[in-house]
Amino acid sequence: MTFRKYLVLAGITVFSTAGDSLLARGMKELGGFSLHNLSGLLLAILNPWVTAGIILLLAFFACYMSALSWADLTYVLPATSLGYVLVALVAHFGFHEVISLTRWLGIALIAAGVGSVAAGPSLTPSHQRQHSRHVSRDTVSQEVES
Amino acid sequence: MNEIYAWAAIGVIILASTTGDVLLSYSMKRVGHVGELWKRRGALAVIGRVLATPTFPLGLMAMGIAFYSLLFGLSWGNLSLVVPASASLTFVANAVAARIFLHERVGRRRWIAALLVAGGVVLMAI
Numbered sequence: 613m614t615f616r617k618y619l620v621l622a623g624i625t626v627f628s629t630a631g632d633s634l635l636a637r638g639m640k641e642l643g644g645f646s647l648h649n650l651s652g653l654l655l656a657i658l659n660p661w662v663t664a665g666i667i668l669l670l671a672f673f674a675c676y677m678s679a680l681s682w683a684d685l686t687y688v689l690p691a692t693s694l695g696y697v698l699v700a701l702v703a704h705f706g707f708h709e710v711i712s713l714t715r716w717l718g719i720a721l722i723a724a725g726v727g728s729v730a731a732g733p734s735l736t737p738s739h740q741r742q743h744s745r746h747v748s749r750d751t752v753s754q755e756v757e758s
Numbered sequence: 759m760n761e762i763y764a765w766a767a768i769g770v771i772i773l774a775s776t777t778g779d780v781l782l783s784y785s786m787k788r789v790g791h792v793g794e795l796w797k798r799r800g801a802l803a804v805i806g807r808v809l810a811t812p813t814f815p816l817g818l819m820a821m822g823i824a825f826y827s828l829l830f831g832l833s834w835g836n837l838s839l840v841v842p843a844s845a846s847l848t849f850v851a852n853a854v855a856a857r858i859f860l861h862e863r864v865g866r867r868r869w870i871a872a873l874l875v876a877g878g879v880v881l882m883a884i
Contacts, residue, residue, distance in 0.1 A: 616793070675781075677782065677786055677792070677808065678786075678792045678793065680782060680783045680786035680787070680800055681786040681787065681789055681790060681792040682791045682792070682793070683793055684783075684855075684860070684862045685779055685780065685783040685852060685856045685860060685862065686852065686853055686862050686864055686866075686868045686871075686872070688783075688858045689779070689849060689852055689875075690849075690871050690872075690875050693849070693875045693878070694847075695881060696878075696879060696882045697882075699791075700882065705839065714832070714881050714882075714884060715877075715881065715882050717881050718845070718877075718878040718880070718881030718882035719878070719882065720878070720880030721874045721875070721877050721881060722874070722875050722878035722879065722882070723878075724874050724878075725870070725871040725872070725873075725874030725875035725878060726871070728867050728868075728870055728871040728874065729867065729868055729871040731768075731867070732865070732867045732868070736863035736865075737863070
């Protein structure tokens with residue numbers, strides 16, 4: 613794993629969390645939507661919060677696709693859950709919100725899960741991939757499972 | 759009755775988002791290391807190659823179905839049921855699907871991680 617790859621994984625966490633938050637804030641500003649009022653959903657793009665949220669979610673998707681091109685799905689997915697932890701930490705240290713004991717326990721479980729995956733190899737060999745010329749040249753695939 | 763609808767929506771969300779993740783992961787493995795491709799051929803080649811992979815639009819479609827099922831699910835069930843139930847079960851379903859369809863070697867380390875993260879997501883949401 614190179615530093616750049618960790619940056620991509622961090623991008624997944626940060627962009628998805630920030631994108632979701634901006635989108636949620638924009639949608640709240642616009643009020644509720646019903647399925648009978650679908651034209652309102654199209655106009656929602658004009659709201660600056662929604663626009664910014666969509667741009668960040670596109671950045672998330674680019675990072676996610678990039679990570680999936682060099683790492684297993686079961687390696688990348690736990691990184692997406694770190695967003696929950698990030699939101700809670702920002703709420704606690706940034707906005708001084710009180711976090712309940714169950715939520716701290718949840719944070720600990722997610723962090724332990726991510727740590728458990730991150731300590732292992734990012735890509736495990738499979739039958740199909742041994743024929744792939746791109747991956748076989750990648751040093752990550754040569755990492756040995758500990 | 760709404761509770762049954764909510765759980766049906768949760769089932770569809772799990773199925774669709776797992777299908778989507780597996781298809782997208784499969785597509786990107788076929789595209790190959792994006793960073794290296796970018797360096798050798800440029801950004802347009804990367805985008806062209808991703809879009810030319812037939813499983814990619816299928817994966818996007820499945821993700822779209824998952825997103826709209828979430829919207830429907832939220833109209834039938836509580837936020838505190840639908841979001842943690844679908845998110846945490848999707849982590850477990852993905853580990854199973856990645857092992858079966860993507861032939862990933864899901865060792866003890868990754869099973870434990872899937873269960874820890876699934877449990878953590880539930881705890882954070884209640």
